[in-house]
Amino acid sequence: MTPDRVAAILDFLALADRLKLVERRGRIPLPDGTTRRENSAEHCWHLALVALLMAEEVAAPIDLARVLTMAVVHDLVEIEAGDSYAYDPAAQATAAERERAAADIVFAGLPADLALRLRAAWEEFEAGETAEARFAMACDRAQGFLQNVLSQGLAWREHGVAAPTTHPRMHPAMAVDPAFAALIGALYARAETGGMFAGAAG
Amino acid sequence: MTPDRVAAILDFLALADRLKLVERRGRIPLPDGTTRRENSAEHCWHLALVALLMAEEVAAPIDLARVLTMAVVHDLVEIEAGDSYAYDPAAQATAAERERAAADIVFAGLPADLALRLRAAWEEFEAGETAEARFAMACDRAQGFLQNVLSQGLAWREHGVAAPTTHPRMHPAMAVDPAFAALIGALYARAETGGMFAGAAG
Numbered sequence: 001m002t003p004d005r006v007a008a009i010l011d012f013l014a015l016a017d018r019l020k021l022v023e024r025r026g027r028i029p030l031p032d033g034t035t036r037r038e039n040s041a042e043h044c045w046h047l048a049l050v051a052l053l054m055a056e057e058v059a060a061p062i063d064l065a066r067v068l069t070m071a072v073v074h075d076l077v078e079i080e081a082g083d084s085y086a087y088d089p090a091a092q093a094t095a096a097e098r099e100r101a102a103a104d105i106v107f108a109g110l111p112a113d114l115a116l117r118l119r120a121a122w123e124e125f126e127a128g129e130t131a132e133a134r135f136a137m138a139c140d141r142a143q144g145f146l147q148n149v150l151s152q153g154l155a156w157r158e159h160g161v162a163a164p165t166t167h168p169r170m171h172p173a174m175a176v177d178p179a180f181a182a183l184i185g186a187l188y189a190r191a192e193t194g195g196m197f198a199g200a201a202g
Numbered sequence: 203m204t205p206d207r208v209a210a211i212l213d214f215l216a217l218a219d220r221l222k223l224v225e226r227r228g229r230i231p232l233p234d235g236t237t238r239r240e241n242s243a244e245h246c247w248h249l250a251l252v253a254l255l256m257a258e259e260v261a262a263p264i265d266l267a268r269v270l271t272m273a274v275v276h277d278l279v280e281i282e283a284g285d286s287y288a289y290d291p292a293a294q295a296t297a298a299e300r301e302r303a304a305a306d307i308v309f310a311g312l313p314a315d316l317a318l319r320l321r322a323a324w325e326e327f328e329a330g331e332t333a334e335a336r337f338a339m340a341c342d343r344a345q346g347f348l349q350n351v352l353s354q355g356l357a358w359r360e361h362g363v364a365a366p367t368t369h370p371r372m373h374p375a376m377a378v379d380p381a382f383a384a385l386i387g388a389l390y391a392r393a394e395t396g397g398m399f400a401g402a403a404g
Contacts, residue, residue, distance in 0.1 A: 001259055001380075001381050001384045001385070003384075003388070006384050006385055006388045007388065009255050009256075009385065010348070010385070010388060010389065010392075012255070013248070013251065013252060013255070013345075013348055014348075014352055016248065016251055017230060017231070017248065017349075017352055019247075020230050020240070020244045020248075021230070021232070021233070028219060028222050028223070029219070030223070031223070038222070039244070041243070041244045041247045041248065042222045042241070042243045042244055042247070044247045045221075045243045045244070045246045045247040045250075045274065046215070046218065046219065046222075046243065048247075048250065048270070048274045049215065049218055049274055049275070050215060052271060052274055052275070052319075052320065053211050053214070053215070053312075053316060054211075056315075057203055063267075064267040064270075064271070065265075065266040065267035065270065068250070068266075068267065068270040068271070068274070069254060069266070069270070072247065072250045072251055072254055072270070073251070073254070110255075113258075114255060117254075118254065143215075146212070146215055146216075147219075150216055150219055178203075179203050182203045182205075182208050183203070183208055183211065183212070186205070186208045186209065186212060187212065190212075
């Protein structure tokens, strides 16, 4: 590697460090009974673990390296664009455009071949057309839902999210494969039993 | 998937959430000029990103799926064993034994085939014998070193870590491939120029 290439990689890794400061709405339970917000780096790691566990549960074989690559890079644009809450229609309406502009900034410092490779993984995830992108999407949504279940639905109730509000986001994930239908179905059961959604009697 | 299998996977993902609470010594710079400790989940994600960027820089081809799997699972034992600081000889002396006992606990709840698969990845990383394990080790150590450079060596100086103290840990990583020698060599240059090590004039 040339010194310039090394420097560009190190500078990108330094920029990427900021993903650890991008807070999501989902919360992590703490030992003292309180919670704190999850950040996007933690989310990406947890999503990758979901992918590892689900990789052999689905009917169609998937390319695990591509799925894990998407897990690692799919939220890097949030360094510039911030997290867009899944159940905030105003944020979602502009997310695609903001994230595309952010990608131009975030990947700009990398050597061209690396920028192309990482950006291609992000674009594959965003397009959601390949089996791997759909698998990664299902893992992404399952992880976000799980995080809400782990924190007793605190963010759902904070933001007035009732169960039906989550359906347009979760049903496509459940449709990816019966294994995801089972996994997410079980999460819904835990959420309903625990009265975790907004408006629940729980 | 059977309901029992789904429940076991969800319970494991809930357990894994605790890796986000395992604090390392390395620190993350914050916008207000202070720092906070990095946690092991963030570290695993950042390590995976190092792996993505370095995958095509090394001479021998590596199996990226295996490397990324090791990146995701290699620190799960810390949920039970805690993080063992690289430059704490007392912690290091007992780390292998404590982490083996922890692995028995952490992986116990998974269905047998999944426990075997994740544990095999952890053991491959620990043994450090395959090309993929050596590559992952180099990424792991480069990430830890980078985190210290990003936080101006705060943890190094807190713990009295001078440059030579880091050599037994970093030289094997640099020996994995000239690309890692270049990457880590550039990090050493930044650390030395910035006077980041304990005892430095900077």
